[in-house]
Amino acid sequence: MSTDTALLRRDAALDASAWGEPFHLVQPRNLCFWVYIVMVGYGVYSMLPIVSRSAHFSPAAVAAALVVNGILGLLWWLWFHHIDRWERQPAKILLAAFVWGAVPATFAIAINANGALMSLWAKWFGQDWAGHWQAALTAPFVEESAKFAGFLLLMGLAPRLVRTVNDGLILGAFIGLGFQVLEDVTYAFNGALENFGTAPVDGAIGTAWLRVATGFVSHPLYTALCCAGLVYLIGTASQERRIGRGLGFLAAGVLTHGLWDSMVAFAGSGAVTLLVMFGSAIFGLGVLWTAFKLARPVEHAYARDILAPEVEAGLLDDVEVEAVLDRKARKAYVHAGSDHHARRARKHLIHAGYELVHELVEARGAEDERVVRARAEVARFRSET
Amino acid sequence: MDRRSLPFGLAVVALVLLWVVAVPRLDRATAYDDEVRAGEQFALTESIVFTPAVGWEVTGGYRVDPGASAQQSGPVRLSSRGVAIVLSSGDFSGTPDALLSQIDKITTRLTDGEGFHVSQRRVSLTTKMGDVGIAQGFASARASGFIAALVLGGTGVEVQVVGPPDQIAAVGDEVSAMVESIHATDGATS
Numbered sequence: 255m256s257t258d259t260a261l262l263r264r265d266a267a268l269d270a271s272a273w274g275e276p277f278h279l280v281q282p283r284n285l286c287f288w289v290y291i292v293m294v295g296y297g298v299y300s301m302l303p304i305v306s307r308s309a310h311f312s313p314a315a316v317a318a319a320l321v322v323n324g325i326l327g328l329l330w331w332l333w334f335h336h337i338d339r340w341e342r343q344p345a346k347i348l349l350a351a352f353v354w355g356a357v358p359a360t361f362a363i364a365i366n367a368n369g370a371l372m373s374l375w376a377k378w379f380g381q382d383w384a385g386h387w388q389a390a391l392t393a394p395f396v397e398e399s400a401k402f403a404g405f406l407l408l409m410g411l412a413p414r415l416v417r418t419v420n421d422g423l424i425l426g427a428f429i430g431l432g433f434q435v436l437e438d439v440t441y442a443f444n445g446a447l448e449n450f451g452t453a454p455v456d457g458a459i460g461t462a463w464l465r466v467a468t469g470f471v472s473h474p475l476y477t478a479l480c481c482a483g484l485v486y487l488i489g490t491a492s493q494e495r496r497i498g499r500g501l502g503f504l505a506a507g508v509l510t511h512g513l514w515d516s517m518v519a520f521a522g523s524g525a526v527t528l529l530v531m532f533g534s535a536i537f538g539l540g541v542l543w544t545a546f547k548l549a550r551p552v553e554h555a556y557a558r559d560i561l562a563p564e565v566e567a568g569l570l571d572d573v574e575v576e577a578v579l580d581r582k583a584r585k586a587y588v589h590a591g592s593d594h595h596a597r598r599a600r601k602h603l604i605h606a607g608y609e610l611v612h613e614l615v616e617a618r619g620a621e622d623e624r625v626v627r628a629r630a631e632v633a634r635f636r637s638e639t
Numbered sequence: 640m641d642r643r644s645l646p647f648g649l650a651v652v653a654l655v656l657l658w659v660v661a662v663p664r665l666d667r668a669t670a671y672d673d674e675v676r677a678g679e680q681f682a683l684t685e686s687i688v689f690t691p692a693v694g695w696e697v698t699g700g701y702r703v704d705p706g707a708s709a710q711q712s713g714p715v716r717l718s719s720r721g722v723a724i725v726l727s728s729g730d731f732s733g734t735p736d737a738l739l740s741q742i743d744k745i746t747t748r749l750t751d752g753e754g755f756h757v758s759q760r761r762v763s764l765t766t767k768m769g770d771v772g773i774a775q776g777f778a779s780a781r782a783s784g785f786i787a788a789l790v791l792g793g794t795g796v797e798v799q800v801v802g803p804p805d806q807i808a809a810v811g812d813e814v815s816a817m818v819e820s821i822h823a824t825d826g827a828t829s
Contacts, residue, residue: 284641285648293655311748367658370666376699377669385701385711396658403651410647449729450738450795451745 260562264619267559270492272414273340274615277347279411286410290354297357300365301436308443312454319442322462327435330474334431338424340553342612347412351425354404355432355473360440363400364433368392390516394508398480401429401473405481409488417490419482419549423542426481430473437473438465471514471535475542479507482545492552503545510538554579560614561607569632570607578607591639599638606631673697675717682709683728683821687791690820692813695719700726706824717817722784722802722810724817731795735773736761738795739788743775746786757786764815768822772796783807791823 268274281287309316335348371392376384405425409416416425445461446454480503485493487500513534517527557579564570570578577587577600584604591597606628613628675691682688682703691697700715714727731738743757758776764787765771772789784801798818800807807814 281641281644284644286644286651289648289651289655293651307749311745363655363658367662370663373666374662374669377666377671377673380673381697381699382701382711385713399654400658403654406647406651410644413643447745447749450731450741450797452731452741 257563257566260566261619263559263562264614267556268615268619271341271556272417273342273556273560274618275344275415277344277350277412277415279346279350281411284411286407290350290358290404290407290411293358293362294353297360297362301357301361304361304440304443308446311451312446312458315446315454315458316443318455319439319446319458319462322459322466323435323438323442326438326466327431330431330434331428334424334427334474338420339608340557340611341418341420341424342615343415343421343424347408347415347425348428350411351404351408351428352432354407355401355429355434355477356436357432359397359400359404359429359433360436363403364393364397367396367400371396386519387516390512390519393515394476394511397433397473398476398508398511401433401477402426402480402484404429405477405484409484409490413490417485417492418552419485419493419545420553422481422483422485423478423545423549426478427474429481430475430477433477434473438462441465471510471538475538476507476511479503479510479538479541479545482549483507499548503541506538506541510534510541513537557611560611560619564610564629564632569629570636574603574607574636578604578611596639599635603632603635603639606635671696671698678705680705681715681726682712683715683726683796684712684794685709686825687712687728687794687796687821687823689715689726689817689822691715691717691817692719692810695724695813698723719813720802720810721806722800722814724814725799725801726796726821728794728796730793731790732793733790735771735788735790738790738797739773739775739786742786742788742797743777746777764818766819766821770822772818774818787818789821791821792825794823796821 279287279290305316331348331352335342372384372388375388375391379387405416405422408425415421442458442462442465445457445459448457448461451457483500483503483506485500486496486503489495513530517530558575561570561575561578565572565575573583573587576583578584588597588600588604591600610625610628610632613622613624617625673696675693675695675697677693680688680690680703681700685708688703688709695717696719698716698718699713700717701709701711701713703709703712714725716726717724731741733741739761747757758778761773761775763771764774766789770789770791772787774785774787776785777783782801783804784799784807787798787800789796789798798821800814
């Protein structure tokens with residue numbers, strides 16, 4: 255391959271992936287912008303009375319709920335940002351996703367619809383039946399559609415940035431995270447009122463920790479699956495339409511949510527509850543792993559093309575590029591180091607390879623000081639391998 | 640307007656209309672059809688039950704067969720002739736008087752600015768099982784009624800009766816009988 259061909263490959267990959275491009279929320283000529291703004295406004299309007307009532311009752315409980323859930327949210331945020339390995343979605347779009355999940359999805363849509371639908375189940379099928387099944391037959395449909403509505407808006411606002419299954423997984427996770435954090439905060443507010451509000455701070459913290467302990471399979475996972483399904487279902491410039499696969503992932507997100515919520519129906523039987531709990535967790539995580547696995551080749555192909563001129567110039571070879579991209583290849587490459595020092599240098603080289611991809615993306619393929627520095631780091635570690 | 644954004648924006652508008660407008664309207668248009676029948680009991684907790692008046696509309700709560708252990712339990716909401724009665728419970732180790740003070744404190748704080756105030760006079764009530772509770776009238780910008788508090792073996796029970804004063808007077812005997820029917824199946828007393 256000639257240098258020119260390699261550069262063309264990089265340019266084509268940068269153009270097709272739109273990695274490194276900025277996100278602009280404010281687009282007055284875009285309907286999605288106005289829908290987003292109106293719904294956030296309505297969500298804030300619905301949320302303020304709830305927060306102010308709780309703050310008036312027990313400021314300490316509200317503070318405790320916000321601190322516990324804020325810390326948890328921050329940790330999840332950092333983790334999701336970490337697994338967004340290649341593209342590194344702009345912070346603005348991640349924030350827009352988080353805010354949608356936290357405010358409109360929770361306070362404009364879910365709070366209204368959950369209550370109404372649960373009430374309908376009770377009216378149609380009786381209190382006892384509804385008590386067992388209303389959670390499983392309400393939240394998965396209301397909340398997942400409320401959350402993926404935000405993803406649809408982001409697709410309309412940034413069609414170049416939101417086009418791969420990986421985008422669906424990452425942005426879905428951030429939307430779900432916003433929903434999870436604010437839902438947990440409202441649960442903690444309610445916890446403060448338990449037992450006639452005699453111990454509001456303990457109630458708020460206890461509820462918050464209970465939600466944390468049982469929340470390892472929760473909204474980020476459900477919504478990541480649903481949004482990945484939407485990308486397949488709709489089809490984009492980077493992902494051909496796959497209706498069956500799209501419906502499958504959408505159904506998996508809703509089903510995992512439904513299974514988790516159906517634990518209420520089995521509250522009388524500890525063994526069945528545990529089975530449902532772990533069964534839904536294993537199922538959901540398994541489907542998520544599959545979704546990432548299916549999304550990986552597209553991301554890897556873009557990254558390979560972005561690194562092609564570096565391979566052409568002799569900075570990296572194909573084996574090293576694969577080690578940067580693929581977990582198995584990475585293990586084999588590191589393991590092949592002749593001694594501890596070489597193996598450590600190989601690990602550093604892989605990390606430097608990531609950074610080089612990110613700097614090339616940020617510079618949109620141009621030569622700037624940070625790209626030069628990233629290349630120098632790669633060369634330095636490579637000389638020690 | 641950017642035409643490419645229309646399908647996404649309109650799809651979300653449709654979802655919002657479904658969940659925020661259509662479903663709540665359908666709910667409001669659908670009446671409860673779940674009247675209390677003779678001999679039915681409801682479970683407030685696994686061991687605290689009460690017997691509602693026949694003919695009241697059940698809008699929340701779980702039935703339990705007399706003498707059987709409750710599969711599900713929780714707050715109970717009933718309504719009849721414009722009056723609503725809501726029973727809820729929680730851990731409480733103090734006296735019924737202290738529980739009523741705590742309920743007043745919460746309600747006053749949570750309804751800040753809505754004109755909630757309670758009457759100065761508190762009256763005792765005694766259930767059929769001999770448990771003694773306390774009741775007190777209240778009024779707010781939105782409703783009036785009374786709150787009753789009982790404590791049965793470490794569990795507090797709150798009863799709120801809300802509605803127009805003349806209607807509360809009209810169903811007074813039924814409400815009294817319901818409050819007096821509250822008891823613990825495991826023998827716990829106040």
